[in-house]
Amino acid sequence: MNIRGKLIIIGGAVDKGSFTETDLDKNVSNNLNFFEAGILRRVLVEAKHQEKSRIEVITTASKIPREIGPEYIKALNYLGATNVDVLHIERREQATDPEVLERLKAADVVMFTGGDQLRLTSILGGSLFHDILLDKYQNEDFIYAGTSAGAAAASNNMIYQGSSHEALLKGEVKITSGLGLIDGVIIDTHFVQRGRIGRLFQSVVGNPRTLGIGLGEDTGLLITNNSRMEAIGSGLVILVDGRQIKDTNLTEIELGQPISVNNFAVHVLSKFDTYDLKTHKMHIQSSQYI
Template structure:
């Protein structure tokens, strides 16, 4: 069944965040980047009640939850949001509590911050809070948004470990279950800046049905009705393994380099769309579209 809700997953902020700058109050306009002015605004405009939506900023993945939570609260409120709360769930008992479930049920948006995606899934996975989020996303006009760890954890399976430099050595990439909001994809973040192409290559060659999604910083995807739309100032990289012709994956030992023949890679930028059903990419500013129509 196609979910009623929407996903907005983000590759991470360009830096710690413009709302952490010391001159926040004096020169706020100079501090803003597209992460605030575009992507966070997109969350508000796509939410059920716009500026009046109840937004819960979930800081579970972070080791500095109050600092990170306050930063996002300031950012959303600067953009006009009136009901922004910080939800710091630090253990599974909290995630199963009536109070936390009630807040999840009341929310129009949950925004998962960056940090450690394994911390996020190990605390929230299989709890009443997790079940509530999944049900709301499936059945209601509800937004799950996540940046960095929050984005990586959105899919059924997620990368939680693996260095960029050794990513194409068999066994170097570690994958576990995510929060399960979207199937048949795997998401990596800070993608261009940290050179993580090899991590997605290995994740996809392990199961070519999986679409690899690499999100650059200050960049995200808006996913609704089986369509992914790129938002932000950077790039989204898609790795499609369906047409792989050959690999040495099962004939090499752990730690040896992987060979792949005919891996397909797409690059998306602002407003480009990708249909998850037909597997078609549409480039909005295509240099060929006018000649095709003529």
Template sequence: MNIKGKLVIIGGAVDKGSFTEASFDKNIANNLNFFEKGILRRIINESKHHEDSRIEVITTASVIPKEVGPQYVKAFEYLKAKNVGLLNIERREQTNDPEILERMRAADVVMFTGGDQLRLTSILGGTKLHDIILDKFRNEEFIYAGTSAGAAAASNNMIYQGSSQEALLKGEVKITSGLSLIQNVIIDTHFVQRGRIGRLFQAVVGNPRVLGIGLGEDTGLLITSDGRMEAIGSGLVILVDGRNIADTNLTQVEMGRPISINNLTVHVMSMYDTYDLNTHRMDIHNSQYASELIIPAEADDDKKPQAEDLE
């Protein structure tokens, strides 16, 4: 399928700045770093009309939507976005509201906040609103952006439960269907901070065709229509590739017993690194093995490293 939209998936805790502080404007240098390199700025830049794009923030996953939603609206507006709206959809019946459906048809960007991804999919899944989002993503220059729960729900397969400490015990990780914007991946969030790598290991060993994506906080991936993923934000993205798994005991052990996996491949991405979902090639932006490294033409003898400096 020739997808025209873009996907921005974020690991959670995206740095929006401390908008609750009265002195925010005066202390902007201390409160924010996302204005130059940040994820929200990149969403605006990648959108169809940039600062004039219609952005709808949806807080369905959150149990505190009235606190979370306005923070994102204010963050986008601080970045000069001129057309930002907020949709607090808390019940499934609201997804048939003509006004809400019309607003989504007019949107260039939808931003799903964090919370509970099962709450998000159970309210939106299979509704007219869900259908509109899928249609726009497939056929228009449309961005689906999601942080935390909003990111986890973006794929066809979705982790909704599983202890980090016991993630490699058979049956501990629970998987269901997501919103299906992207196929053949499974996404986990707050990944580094909450030690969730075992959850992805179990998800991938059960179906090695699926690429596991672990997103650190204030970190994301921009996924374009050609299958290219670029790491954005300040942290790490972990990729778990099971295509070359040689052996496992998954089907031989009882529920609750440890899982063994032989030859699982793991990649680590940071800002500007890319990964091609079609060729499975990763390119490190600032590789020390690049064919043409930038080396100073001449270095003063007194600035060259001496033997004792290298010990």
């Protein structure tokens, strides 16, 4: 199936400038060195009408939606976006509200903020809003952008719980269904900063066909046609490929016992590097061998 939409998934802590800090420089540009070459700039570059695109910031995952929404509006406005608003969906019945659905239909970009991905999927999953979102992503020149929880929820399978230090004990990582925009991957966020490699290892060893994607903070992937992935932002993307696993003790141990795995493949991408989900080929933009 040819997917017309684009997926931009971000590891969290997007460097959009914190306009609420009391010691912020009054000259906004001094606080926002991220913008010119960063992730939010790339969202606008990729959007259908660029700065004139209709953008809806969706705060469903957040416990402080009224505070976080205006942050994104200010950041996107600073970049030149002229048609940005916040869509607060805090209860499941709002996901069928005609006004809400019309705003989604009119959007060129939806930007899902961070928070709790289980809150996000439990409110939106299986709703009319979810149906329209999937249809737009599959059939229109449309961008789903999500940071932190918004990124983790984008795939079919979604990690929603599991501590970093106990992640390689059987049963410590909890997985449920996400929003289903992309299949064959599982996404974790704040990856490098919170030491979450073990969470991806356990997620992938249970189904080695699934590619684990670990997104560092202020780092993301631009995914086109559900296949070509390009690293964007300032940090690292870690890919965990389990297709070549030779052995594991996963089914022989009790819950809470350590998991052994032989022969994971791990790839590390930085800005402009690409990986193709169909061919499983990686291209390093600044390779020392070219």
